[in-house]
Amino acid sequence: MFFIGNVRLENRLIMAPMAGITNLPFRMMVKKLGAGLVTSEMISAMGLVLGDKKTRDYLKSHPFERPLAVQIFGARPEAMALAAEIAVENGADIIDINMGCPAKKVIKTGAGGALLNDLTKVRQILTAVRRVCYVPLTVKIRSGWAAGGTAAEEIGLMVEDCGADALTVHPRFVTQGFSGCADWDVILRVKRRLKIPVIGNGDIVSPEHAQHIRSQTGCDGVMIGRAAVGNPWIFKQILALENGGKTAAPLLSERKDLIVEHYALLSQIKGELRAARDMRGILISYTKGLPKSRCFRGAFTKISGLDTLVSAIDSYFSFLEGRSNAGDLIS
Ligand SMILES: Cc1cc2nc3c(=O)[nH]c(=O)nc-3n(C[C@H](O)[C@H](O)[C@H](O)COP(=O)(O)O)c2cc1C
Numbered sequence: 001m002f003f004i005g006n007v008r009l010e011n012r013l014i015m016a017p018m019a020g021i022t023n024l025p026f027r028m029m030v031k032k033l034g035a036g037l038v039t040s041e042m043i044s045a046m047g048l049v050l051g052d053k054k055t056r057d058y059l060k061s062h063p064f065e066r067p068l069a070v071q072i073f074g075a076r077p078e079a080m081a082l083a084a085e086i087a088v089e090n091g092a093d094i095i096d097i098n099m100g101c102p103a104k105k106v107i108k109t110g111a112g113g114a115l116l117n118d119l120t121k122v123r124q125i126l127t128a129v130r131r132v133c134y135v136p137l138t139v140k141i142r143s144g145w146a147a148g149g150t151a152a153e154e155i156g157l158m159v160e161d162c163g164a165d166a167l168t169v170h171p172r173f174v175t176q177g178f179s180g181c182a183d184w185d186v187i188l189r190v191k192r193r194l195k196i197p198v199i200g201n202g203d204i205v206s207p208e209h210a211q212h213i214r215s216q217t218g219c220d221g222v223m224i225g226r227a228a229v230g231n232p233w234i235f236k237q238i239l240a241l242e243n244g245g246k247t248a249a250p251l252l253s254e255r256k257d258l259i260v261e262h263y264a265l266l267s268q269i270k271g272e273l274r275a276a277r278d279m280r281g282i283l284i285s286y287t288k289g290l291p292k293s294r295c296f297r298g299a300f301t302k303i304s305g306l307d308t309l310v311s312a313i314d315s316y317f318s319f320l321e322g323r324s325n326a327g328d329l330i331s
Pocket residue numbers: 016017018019020021041042071098099100101140170201202203204223224225226227
């Protein structure tokens with residue numbers, strides 16, 4: 001069990017916010033497979049404040065996935081405070097603030113990772129949001145803007161001083177994008193200085209990595225991003241390892257059932273046609289690394305509804321089952 005402020009999580013494993021990925025159906029899948037906390041995609045504070053329909057749709061949630069952290073981004077303190085209130089009214093159990101996004105279109109508005117260059121603005125935003133936000137407030141940062149700039153420890157101390165309830169550190173500089181490796185020593189240094197929980201993130205690709213980051217840095221929670229895309233079972237595997245069990249890969253039948261369930265949820269929310277379009281990429285991630293998955297991509301890209309989805313996955317999974325029955329180990 002683990003607390004962020006007064007919100008109780010079943011475990012210390014957190015699904016990272018990922019734009020274009022951590023929508024409601026995806027979050028339901030990772031929640032089902034053991035994540036203690038799921039986070040929305042980053043949501044524009046200005047979009048929420050201006051009542052933009054598409055932006056507000058990002059707030060849709062389901063009781064099953066709770067507790068839910070909603071991540072907002074922006075550079076204007078009043079808009080961020082208002083956006084936090086809107087998110088809470090719509091069911092957010094935790095408000096997370098993005099202070100790490102390296103995307104140019106975000107940076108040029110002074111939001112995301114650009115804030116790590118402007119600590120006065122960081123304080124203004126956190127003070128404004130804290131004043132109105134009665135649910136726990138968390139912040140997600142990178143190591144800093146660039147090497148030689150303000151250190152993550154200093155930023156973390158300011159975040160704590162402004163009343164945040166937890167801090168997530170993805171230890172790459174904003175200017176690095178996703179290049180190089182996550183420097184987990186930064187998490188260790190931040191953890192040593194802060195009293196609030198510190199969540200470690202970056203390059204965790206296996207259950208063993210999740211154990212390693214905790215023992216190396218002492219971080220209180222572990223956040224997983226890319227490794228859960230196509231492999232939401234990673235949460236179940238980490239929990240199994242923590243409890244002294246084995247980290248079994250999903251059975252082919254479990255993989256297939258999850259794909260169908262994911263599609264059913266997507267269709268309920270987006271309608272069959274749009275869900276079919278979105279499902280093409282999702283199927284590629286669920287089958288990545290499996291034998292001959294590339295050969296079936298053509299069929300995946302023709303999916304136009306439930307019938308074509310079922311026939312594409314039926315033919316691919318029958319092929320895999322044939323290989324598995326013939327003695328190939330497939331997971
Ligand atoms: C496609 C994609 C979208 C992302 N979107 C967000 C986002 O909306 N908010 C955020 O704070 N970080 C975002 N991130 C960063 C992740 O949350 C995470 O910090 C990063 O991927 C490192 O963790 P990982 O190595 O486990 O993937 C995104 C990363 C990727 C690859």
